[in-house]
Amino acid sequence: MQGTEARLLSSFSLFSLKIPVDTSPPKRRLPPQLPCKDKNLEQSFRFSRRDAAFLSLISISPLSKSDSALAFGISGPKDWLKGQxxxxxxxxxxPIDASRNSLQAAYILLMDSNSAKPDDxxxxxxxLLKSAARDxxxxxxxxxxxxxxxxxxxxxxxRLVVKNASSLLDDKNPVKLEAEAMLDDLIRSFTSLTVLANEVNIQVASSRQKLAGAVKDTISSLGTFEQGIKDCLEV
Structure with missing residues (x-):
């Protein structure tokens, strides 16, 4: 009898134990963070047509000659606009950085001649080339x-980038004219590159190298254009 009671007491004590239970909501698992370098690269690829449309809205019209006089010798509206x-x-x-990244990605693919699916x-x-050309x-x-x-x-x-970057410069300003000339060269480079990419057979080594060279030349033109924009912005 005592053995039976002991077993009952033992069972009762087990059921009467208060086991702590974590009632807090389960923690959400966050996706792993990209390294800083890759994160910046990802963001640069995200320059969309919506961003391009916004460029057309932030264009600032050049000041008139009477307004520009305010900027002579004092910190006037034109100086403030330059700061902005x-x-x-x-x-x-x-968008220049984003295009450069697209061109570099295309160049890397072209330099890898061991692709198992050349059509893809x-x-x-x-x-990538179409994206880099920015319409x-x-x-x-x-x-x-x-x-x-x-x-x-x-x-x-x-073209929107040039318009915005040079909007405070006179139409005959040499810096603005040079930036516009660089833009024309860049568009010609992209046009030639696009035509070549649509005609070339990348399964032929010489054709592949020719296209890679054209991509490299366009990257160079893009860098020259970028410097022209920086000159307009004085940065």
Whole structure:
């Protein structure tokens, strides 16, 4: 009898124990953070048409001659606007960085001659080059962007960059004229690159090298254009 009672007491004591239970809500698992370098690279690829459209809204009209007199010898409106331009320089240069990243990615693919799927690789290269051109090659625009261009809307991102960066400069200012000339050279470079990418057979080593060389030349033109924009912004 005592053994039975002991067993009952033992069972009762087990059920009467208060086991602490964590009632707090489960913690959400956050995705792993990208390294700083990769995160910046990812953000630079995200320069979209919405950002390009915003460029057309922040353009500042050049001041008149009477207004520019206020900036002589004192800190006037023109000096203040120049300061705002410098602050916005990071945004104005963002599409150039994004295009450079796309071109470099295409160049890396072209330099890798051991691809198992050349057709898929060519499609990816063409996509990267189209993205890098920022709607500045008319033949590569989609129907909606082409329609916008026909209605008078500026769709070429690089042209919008020049317009905004040089908006405080006179029309005959040599820095502005040089930036516009660099823009024309850049668009010609992208146009030639696009034509070559649509015609070349990347399975042929010599053709692959030719396209890689054209990509490298366009990267160089893009760097020259970037310096022209920096000169306009005085940064």
């Amino acid at each position: 331009k410098k602050k916005a320089s990071k945004f104005l240069l963002a 690789e060519l499609g990816e290269i063409q996509r 500045c090659v008319p033949e590569e625009r989609n129907s909606f962007v082409s329609f916008q261009a026909k209605t008078g809307v500026e769709v070429c991102t690089f």
